[in-house]
Amino acid sequence: MKLQIDSDMKNTLKVERAILNITQEELAQKIGVSRQTISSIEKNKYVPSTVLALKLSQLFEKPVNEIFELDEDD
Template sequence: MTEQLKTSMKVQRARLDLTQAGLAERAGVTRKSINAIETGAMVPSTVLALKLARALGVSVEELFTLEHVPE
């Protein structure tokens, strides 16, 4: 089985009423990076995942999970 990274980033942003640009500013990255992570086009580094979780006030485990994908 293959695993795919899933994120609750969009839900967490909505909870805080943050735009992609607002979260990007808090985490010190570009809005384009936030969009790429939310759409699954980019997998964040460990450091970036920690920064995003801190910026959203959640744990990394709450923000990112691995989902089994049938082959």
């Protein structure tokens, strides 16, 4: 389940994709979601589930907290 947020969480998903030189569609296929889901996460419209965050962490070979970070006030 994805939760709608008001940009309380930052992420580096777009940067991580650029490092691997993959499109939103390619990333989506690798982790089993739609391209729209990747787009929504990158735009901070949705927070990924724990399982999805862990899949991204494994794919990018980085800890979850290096990809996703709560704003200081949270």
